[in-house]
Amino acid sequence: MNHIRIRVDGIRSDTEKQQIKNALDKFEGVREVAVDPTTRSISVKFNPPSTEQEIVDCIRSTGHDPIS
Template identity: 50%
Template sequence: MNHLMCRISGIQNKEHKTQLKNALDKIEGVGKVDVDLSAGTIEIKYNQPASENSIKDCIWESGFKIIGG
């Protein structure tokens, strides 16, 4: 299983957290998504056919910015 951790800006509340988790869950191969609101981080565990690029694209398309990771 692959692992991706990113710092993200724009996640301000539980609704944003749920929105992002739901979007990422739609990607085939994404196994676990953990969002830490206080730290502004997201940790994703995934297998193929999901890829780091498809996950990052989904984050951007959901309206959030990756600021590190």
């Protein structure tokens, strides 16, 4: 199983937290999603066919840009 942790800016509410989780849960292969507004991070455990790039793109589509 693959794991990615992405720091993002601007998770301001439980609604946004749930929006990110729901968007990622739709991907085949995504097994676990944890969104932590306190640390501004999203942890995703996944298997193929999901990829890191698809996950990052999905997070961006919810209006949250990864912090490098």
